[in-house]
Amino acid sequence: MSRQAAENIIVIKNLNFYYGQFQALKNINLEIKARRITALIGPSGCGKSTFLRTLNRMNDLIEGARAEGEIWFDGKNIFSPETDLLELRRRVGMVFQRPNPFPLSIADNVTYGLRVHGHFDRLFLEERLYWSLKAVNLWDELKDRLNESALNLTGEQQQRLCIARLLAVQPEVVLMDEPCSALDPVATARIEDLMRELRENYTIIIVTHNMQQAARVSDYTGYFLLGELVEFGDTNQIFTSPRDKRTEDYITGRFG
Amino acid sequence: MLRINPRTEQKIISYLLYFLTSIAIIVLIFILTVILKNGLPQLSLEFLTKNPADMGREGGILSTILATVFLTFIALLVATPLGVGTAIYLTEYTLEGRVTKIIRFGAECLAGIPSIIFGLFGFILFVNKLNFGWSILSGGLTLAFMILPTIIRTSEEAIKSVPMAYRLVSFSLGSTRWQTVTKVVLPSAIPGIVTGVILSIGRSIGETAAVIFTAGSALRMPTSIFSSSRTMAVHFYILAKEGVSMPKAYGTAAVLVISILAINLLTYYMMGRYIKKKS
Numbered sequence: 001m002s003r004q005a006a007e008n009i010i011v012i013k014n015l016n017f018y019y020g021q022f023q024a025l026k027n028i029n030l031e032i033k034a035r036r037i038t039a040l041i042g043p044s045g046c047g048k049s050t051f052l053r054t055l056n057r058m059n060d061l062i063e064g065a066r067a068e069g070e071i072w073f074d075g076k077n078i079f080s081p082e083t084d085l086l087e088l089r090r091r092v093g094m095v096f097q098r099p100n101p102f103p104l105s106i107a108d109n110v111t112y113g114l115r116v117h118g119h120f121d122r123l124f125l126e127e128r129l130y131w132s133l134k135a136v137n138l139w140d141e142l143k144d145r146l147n148e149s150a151l152n153l154t155g156e157q158q159q160r161l162c163i164a165r166l167l168a169v170q171p172e173v174v175l176m177d178e179p180c181s182a183l184d185p186v187a188t189a190r191i192e193d194l195m196r197e198l199r200e201n202y203t204i205i206i207v208t209h210n211m212q213q214a215a216r217v218s219d220y221t222g223y224f225l226l227g228e229l230v231e232f233g234d235t236n237q238i239f240t241s242p243r244d245k246r247t248e249d250y251i252t253g254r255f256g
Numbered sequence: 257m258l259r260i261n262p263r264t265e266q267k268i269i270s271y272l273l274y275f276l277t278s279i280a281i282i283v284l285i286f287i288l289t290v291i292l293k294n295g296l297p298q299l300s301l302e303f304l305t306k307n308p309a310d311m312g313r314e315g316g317i318l319s320t321i322l323a324t325v326f327l328t329f330i331a332l333l334v335a336t337p338l339g340v341g342t343a344i345y346l347t348e349y350t351l352e353g354r355v356t357k358i359i360r361f362g363a364e365c366l367a368g369i370p371s372i373i374f375g376l377f378g379f380i381l382f383v384n385k386l387n388f389g390w391s392i393l394s395g396g397l398t399l400a401f402m403i404l405p406t407i408i409r410t411s412e413e414a415i416k417s418v419p420m421a422y423r424l425v426s427f428s429l430g431s432t433r434w435q436t437v438t439k440v441v442l443p444s445a446i447p448g449i450v451t452g453v454i455l456s457i458g459r460s461i462g463e464t465a466a467v468i469f470t471a472g473s474a475l476r477m478p479t480s481i482f483s484s485s486r487t488m489a490v491h492f493y494i495l496a497k498e499g500v501s502m503p504k505a506y507g508t509a510a511v512l513v514i515s516i517l518a519i520n521l522l523t524y525y526m527m528g529r530y531i532k533k534k535s
Binding site: 063087088089090098100103112113115117162166169 | 419430435443
């Protein structure tokens, strides 16, 4: 990394997570750097998606789910009772595995988040619509189709639109849960380019099954196995000289 | 064992099923033909715009049309918010558990109660206890409780069929539950909810037993929600049963059937446009 050393934006301390009796995350300690891409890899069911969803407390929606430990974001523990959940989710946004635009027009999709946060000024909404679509390189393609249904777009356009919808509320952290798994390789490459652009202004945490993707786009990589964070470090170091035998087995394809 | 050539078997089965299906259609066509053949000659502008005279032997059916419209309107006004609200509570605001099962079981039971029992209930509660008398209000409220289970059930199904992903995205953008329900869930569920409401309109318009006990059977023009009045279905029943006038009875039946048909067609047309606009 030729860039300046980054400060921590999220600090996770002794995080344990349970679904009922089942412990899905075991004593996770991790620091997420601001304006970097952190990739989380590991076999299915290792807890990486669960981990991602604790960061904006989306797991609260699951019955019987329970978290212990601390996650510090902007000087506050997000598990504290004073946390404004709606504000947390605005600041720590999420892109899902499948492109999931609302059955609304392209414009209404992008401005949805703004409207739920109480912005109704037309000029402001239009300005933010332009800005958000520009940021995901959709503006030129779609500027004449803003009132068309978002469901008519291609998979890649839909996923870009979902990212635009998220950027419109100006989050600081973008959580991506296998954002390319429903896309073809060409579309995947273009979304990865977009992630590199977004890194200038946002902190990105991406969960991926695709190790090449982690190696290509991320600055840091964490390897999860059976609910444990086995190893975390510079992406280069993880992929060239992993310290843990289990990480090595996974990235060389001997396991997983 | 007798073995049938699979091809022959296929043929026999499809003919059999075709036959069974056509019975349902034939019954429908039969009913429509009888009613329209006897009823259509009775229809005229006069029939629709004049009040009944001489116990219904003469004149038209205007007052019964209006009574039907008012009654149905009150029923929907009460039952739609109650039903949709219950459905939202059951699907979005509570976890599946004993309480939801009891509520759902209660609604199912309500759906199974014969309409004449609803009539009795309405008579005791609205007509007597609350002293609304035989009136449009008593009849409308009784119908509301009769159609409530249909509205709850269809709304619940419609809300459940809205993809979970929409809710997750909405929450992940920092919306409240209520915002998610009103901005994402309900708009997507509207076609299903409206279908339930239409079914209920059909039931309200055609209901006789529950209405005769609660709205009464006065033939004069309703002037307020406290007027006793006679709906089309009740009018038809009295004309036919008491042998007042079979032609007028058929005329009333024809208007009833045609309005239900028209409401259904109009709704499907509007839903089609709504869905097209959305997707």
